[in-house]
Amino acid sequence: MILLSDPRVIEIPVADCGEPLAEIVTVPAITLDPRERDELGAYGRVRAGVLQRLGSASDRLPTGIRLLVIEGHRSPAEQARRFALYEERLRRSGISDPAELRRQASAFVSPVEVAPHCAGAAVDLTLVDADGAELDMGGTVNGHRTGDERWCPFDAPGLSPTARDNRDLLARCLREEGFVNYPTEWWHWSYGDRYWALVTGAPAAVYGPI
Numbered sequence: 001m002i003l004l005s006d007p008r009v010i011e012i013p014v015a016d017c018g019e020p021l022a023e024i025v026t027v028p029a030i031t032l033d034p035r036e037r038d039e040l041g042a043y044g045r046v047r048a049g050v051l052q053r054l055g056s057a058s059d060r061l062p063t064g065i066r067l068l069v070i071e072g073h074r075s076p077a078e079q080a081r082r083f084a085l086y087e088e089r090l091r092r093s094g095i096s097d098p099a100e101l102r103r104q105a106s107a108f109v110s111p112v113e114v115a116p117h118c119a120g121a122a123v124d125l126t127l128v129d130a131d132g133a134e135l136d137m138g139g140t141v142n143g144h145r146t147g148d149e150r151w152c153p154f155d156a157p158g159l160s161p162t163a164r165d166n167r168d169l170l171a172r173c174l175r176e177e178g179f180v181n182y183p184t185e186w187w188h189w190s191y192g193d194r195y196w197a198l199v200t201g202a203p204a205a206v207y208g209p210i
């Protein structure tokens with residue numbers, strides 16, 4: 001399992017293709033959930049090419065099942081704020097060496113340079129039925145914030161057959177459009193960022209921080 005804190009991720013070069021961010025709501029087949037809404041509306045945007053792929057992934061779903069996007073882009077400033085906050089927590093716990101602080105913080109919060117959401121390359125998403133009710137995924141999106149860690153990994157052992165099937169349905173439509181999953185979070189998928197490049201063997205990321 002490759003984690004974002006793996007030093008090989010930051011070594012991946014970025015050849016940014018310069019695509020703009022695009023509003024997810026412009027694709028009517030996809031539903032945008034407001035629970036992570038930020039002041040600037042960044043959460044509702046991803047790179048134009050990522051949005052196009054999401055649209056195609058959505059077309060692959062059975063009738064009545066839709067993608068529900070929770071969070072797309074995150075501003076580099078917001079990511080840096082979260083990283084600094086975590087570093088401060090570690091400093092208060094007694095760690096003072098700057099390199100060690102960075103290493104430990106990177107294990108839990110992505111540094112801006114590798115954060116897939118900052119590149120507009122990542123989405124947190126799940127599936128909903130025709131009435132807008134979330135399908136049973138055997139755990140909630142961002143479950144690690146609510147003490148639900150056990151069900152966060154995509155391959156969490158002990159999932160019900162229904163939850164397993166629903167995760168597989170989500171994975172199938174996204175993988176067919178080139179997305180890769182972050183294995184510790186079943187809801188996190190990305191295309192074109194450094195992590196994606198490392199996992200797929202691409203020579204460079206096509207999306208860097210924006």
Ligand SMILES: [Zn+2]
Nearest residue numbers: 122123124188
């Ligand atoms: Zn995510």
